[in-house]
Amino acid sequence: MKRILTxxxxxxxxxxxxxxxxxxxxxxxxWSKTKSVWNLYRSDAPERERVxxxxxxxxxxxxxxxxxxxxYAHVAVEGKGKAACRIESKKILWTLVSGNVYTGKYLRLVxxxxxxxxxGLPFTGRPKSLSGYYHYIPKTVDHAKAPYLxxxxxxxxxxxxxxxxxxxxPLVIDTTKDMLPEEGDPRVIGYARLKxxxxxxxxxxxxxxxxxxxxxxxxxxxxxxxSSFYGAFYTGAVGSVLYIDEFKLNY
Numbered sequence: 144m145k146r147i148l149t150x151x152x153x154x155x156x157x158x159x160x161x162x163x164x165x166x167x168x169x170x171x172x173x174w175s176k177t178k179s180v181w182n183l184y185r186s187d188a189p190e191r192e193r194v195x196x197x198x199x200x201x202x203x204x205x206x207x208x209x210x211x212x213x214x215y216a217h218v219a220v221e222g223k224g225k226a227a228c229r230i231e232s233k234k235i236l237w238t239l240v241s242g243n244v245y246t247g248k249y250l251r252l253v254x255x256x257x258x259x260x261x262x263g264l265p266f267t268g269r270p271k272s273l274s275g276y277y278h279y280i281p282k283t284v285d286h287a288k289a290p291y292l293x294x295x296x297x298x299x300x301x302x303x304x305x306x307x308x309x310x311x312x313p314l315v316i317d318t319t320k321d322m323l324p325e326e327g328d329p330r331v332i333g334y335a336r337l338k339x340x341x342x343x344x345x346x347x348x349x350x351x352x353x354x355x356x357x358x359x360x361x362x363x364x365x366x367x368x369x370s371s372f373y374g375a376f377y378t379g380a381v382g383s384v385l386y387i388d389e390f391k392l393n394y
Contacts, residue, residue: 164268166246166366167192169275169390171228174213179203181212183228183244194264197244201252202235210242210370219276219346219388227388232282232299232371234381239286241374242385245367253319261313262323263306266364268392269333270353273305273366275390276346279339282380291378299380300372301339303351303387307332307361314365318375323365332359338372339385346388366390 168183175186180203183195199209214229230242247262281299306323308314308330316323326334335351368387371379 163392163394164266165392166264166266166364166390167194169392170225171213171388171390172224172226174226179209181209183211193248194246195244196247196249196260197230198240198242198249198258200249201258202233202240210240211244214386217278217386219278219386227386228368230368230370230385230387232374232379232381232383234286238377239371239374239379239381241369241371241379242383243367243369243374244387246365247313250315253317259315259317262316262367263308263310263313263363263365265362266307267360267362268364268394269307269355269361270392270394272350272352272393273303273335273390274348274350274393276348276388277301277303277337277339277343278346278386279341279343280384281339281342282382284378284380286381287378288376291373291376294373294378298340298342299370299383301383301385302367302369302372303337303339303349304365304367305335305351305353306365307334307353307355308363308365309359309361310363313363322375323367326354326356332356332361346386350393 180199197211214227218225218227232241246264250259279301284294287295333353333355335353370383370385
């Protein structure tokens, strides 16, 4: 009987761990640099912890500084070793590149017009919400392309988004022709999205509740943030900055 109870306890504990999965470095404290490219993981991090990427690798090929960098002076929670993630939209050559960060892996630059990446990482949890802090400093949109030409002259918009997907391998997204799936896509099990329409004076705390479409167990999670909401359409403002810090998945 004692052995049965012990085995049951192990199973329950294991279930508790898997049911409350987190993503490595949601605090955005751990960074390293490969040549001129900032990475959201330690230099000695094993492959399982190298779960974040950005447009930095593609931009570095042009000899230009990255759009996604660590921030040590302006953080949401003070403390030794604390950092935040600073994301900025920049003009690169003839167009706008939105600063971004996402769970996945950069693959290649596509014709100097976009990038191809694997989006998402294995994940089977069903969190209730995503919480954290952001500080948004938008500028006036000075780059716009169809179908968002009407955004020119308006204030830029930021974005924080999470998708829980019924897939068994990462999404391969070429930003010159593909987009992340919308909530109506049958692969989307649950989602949480924040459209940041107002500037903030400092960090503000947020809590995004997940909306679930059904009872399926996810296979992958995509978490992404961008300093220009329509950056994938080359629409946004040069100089818009989004700071994010201390994210957490709540169960």
